[in-house]
Each structure stands twice: as structure tokens, then as C-alpha cells.
Amino acid sequence: MFKGIEFDGKHSYKDFGLTISNPDIGIPSKIKNTERVPHSNVEYDFSSIYGGQEYEERTLTYTFNLAYREKAEYFYLYEAEALRWLMTPNEKKVLKDDRIPGYYFLAEVMTSGNEFKFVGGTLTVSFKAYPFMIAELREGNDIWDEFNFLLDYAQDTTFDISGTKEVTLYNPGVSIVYPKIVTTAGMKVTKGNTTYNISTGTTESYDFFLVPGENKINISGTGNISFEFYKELI
Missing domain, CATH: 2.60.120 (Jelly Rolls)
Structure with a gap:
């Protein structure tokens, strides 16, 4: 079985027959709050003053392979079907990546772009996501x-x-x-x-x-x- 993603309750391969290339879950950047002491080379970092480091949202990027089967223009129909699935949610939804079992992201599609060729085509989609991947099982479980x-x-x-x-x-x-x-x-x-x-x-x-x-x-x-x-x- 090809690996893919599950987003908003549907799976890229199981429900749409889409394979994925070049998956990239990114790494969130730290948010740093610093103050430099005037007339010195000393800089203080207040980023963790409340007990934890803050992070920017992360970007998840996936390229879906949209291979048409009969006519070239079918590429755009497959693209429309995939975009309806991916673009409909107007808020962050659960996204599970088959490569990372036991965890999920909270993500929403922000940008997309396609590349059409005679032998097939691709649809590259970027999600904006909560900075961290979240465990599906709560702490203290005995599984x-x-x-x-x-x-x-x-x-x-x-x-x-x-x-x-x-x-x-x-x-x-x-x-x-x-x-x-x-x-x-x-x-x-x-x-x-x-x-x-x-x-x-x-x-x-x-x-x-x-x-x-x-x-x-x-x-x-x-x-x-x-x-x-x-x-x-x-």
C-alpha cells in the first residue's frame, strides 16, 4: 500500500488514488524575545520567561501525482477533485502522515500550484500547521x-x-x-x-x-x- 496523508477524514491514496512525492513536514522556527543592554555586547533572552519556548507555525508541503487515464484534460478534473478535498476546510483540521504513526498535525491548506505535462502532472500543496506534532495516545496510557x-x-x-x-x-x-x-x-x-x-x-x-x-x-x-x-x- 502506498503511503500518503489523511486530512479531514479522507486519505490521499485510499480515497483518491493519489501517490505523494517530496513530502516535507518542515521545522518550526523559534520566536525569540531579546533585549540588548545599552552600550554593551550583552543580550538577554526572555523567550522562556513563562516556562516554555514559543514557535512559529510550521509549513507542511506535499506533491500529489495526478496521472490522467484517458484524455489530457482529465488532469484538471483530478486536480479539481483533490482541491475540493484539500481546500474546503476553513480552519485547521487533523492531518495524519503515514510516515509518522502515532502522531498528527493540525493544519489548513494555504497555497497550491500545479505542473501539467503530457505524461502526467503534479499538484503541490502547502499547509500551515500548529508548530508541533501531537501524540494520539495520552500520557499515562498502558498500551x-x-x-x-x-x-x-x-x-x-x-x-x-x-x-x-x-x-x-x-x-x-x-x-x-x-x-x-x-x-x-x-x-x-x-x-x-x-x-x-x-x-x-x-x-x-x-x-x-x-x-x-x-x-x-x-x-x-x-x-x-x-x-x-x-x-x-x-
């Missing part, structure tokens, strides 16, 4: 067959609390993540010098985040609490 010894980290993300307990959550990605917190009772979660009051049920907030690497947390209360998050990689 051993999917474990990757290079990229994954075995850890607990669900805890039974009775009183106060210190736990460690490890963010194996390169970006700050904002976990969904699910509790069976109200609890206090302390990270660093900040304490968060977590209500019963599901809590999602940009106030509470995990930096890349180790995050030590103190939890006070009685009940069960879980942190649901997904690693994000370059």
Missing part, C-alpha cells in the same frame, strides 16, 4: 505494544489522594501543555508557589500548565484525580 523507547515516558497520571501527596508528572514533549484535570472531589493542587483550587469534575484552564521535563506537584484532598495530556514534539 505496551505502542510504547516507543526513544520518545515515550512510562508514568502514572492518575492518583488516589487521602490527605496530602507529592507526585511527579513528566512532560516528555518540547512544548508547555495544559492538562485536563478530572477529580471525584474538590482538591488543592500546588505547583511551585501557586495553589490551584480544583472543583469536582473536569477542569481545563490555561492557568495550570506543565513545562517540558519534570513537574513536581503537591495534591491535597480525598478522592481520585487524573491529569490528561498529550505530548507535543517538533
Whole structure:
């Protein structure tokens, strides 16, 4: 089976018979916030002042091979069919690349261009995407067959609390993540010098985040609490 991409629920080869050449998922650029001390050669970098490095959106580029079968003008019909699929979404949609199993991008088509020749033709499409590829499986899963010894980290993300307990959550990605917190009772979660009051049920907030690497947390209360998050990689 030819490898391809799945975008907005449809696959380039399985649904359209398109093969791909020259795939390029790009690398996002860092956003640097620097200030130079006047009359000196010293420059300070404030890019990670809030705990993580920011990145520009990345560009994904794929060249689809549109081979016509009967008449030369059919190339444009195949192109129209492919463009209808690719250009219809007006927001970022899930894009899965068969070459990178277990991860997906959030992307939207921004530009396209074709090249028509007597022996066939190509359609090159560029997507603007969220900077990181996102894991399909959440951290703390116990699916051993999917474990990757290079990229994954075995850890607990669900805890039974009775009183106060210190736990460690490890963010194996390169970006700050904002976990969904699910509790069976109200609890206090302390990270660093900040304490968060977590209500019963599901809590999602940009106030509470995990930096890349180790995050030590103190939890006070009685009940069960879980942190649901997904690693994000370059």
C-alpha cells in the first residue's frame, strides 16, 4: 500500500488514488524575545520567561501525482477533485502522515500550484500547521505494544489522594501543555508557589500548565484525580 496523508477524514491514496512525492513536514522556527543592554555586547533572552519556548507555525508541503487515464484534460478534473478535498476546510483540521504513526498535525491548506505535462502532472500543496506534532495516545496510557523507547515516558497520571501527596508528572514533549484535570472531589493542587483550587469534575484552564521535563506537584484532598495530556514534539 502506498503511503500518503489523511486530512479531514479522507486519505490521499485510499480515497483518491493519489501517490505523494517530496513530502516535507518542515521545522518550526523559534520566536525569540531579546533585549540588548545599552552600550554593551550583552543580550538577554526572555523567550522562556513563562516556562516554555514559543514557535512559529510550521509549513507542511506535499506533491500529489495526478496521472490522467484517458484524455489530457482529465488532469484538471483530478486536480479539481483533490482541491475540493484539500481546500474546503476553513480552519485547521487533523492531518495524519503515514510516515509518522502515532502522531498528527493540525493544519489548513494555504497555497497550491500545479505542473501539467503530457505524461502526467503534479499538484503541490502547502499547509500551515500548529508548530508541533501531537501524540494520539495520552500520557499515562498502558498500551505496551505502542510504547516507543526513544520518545515515550512510562508514568502514572492518575492518583488516589487521602490527605496530602507529592507526585511527579513528566512532560516528555518540547512544548508547555495544559492538562485536563478530572477529580471525584474538590482538591488543592500546588505547583511551585501557586495553589490551584480544583472543583469536582473536569477542569481545563490555561492557568495550570506543565513545562517540558519534570513537574513536581503537591495534591491535597480525598478522592481520585487524573491529569490528561498529550505530548507535543517538533
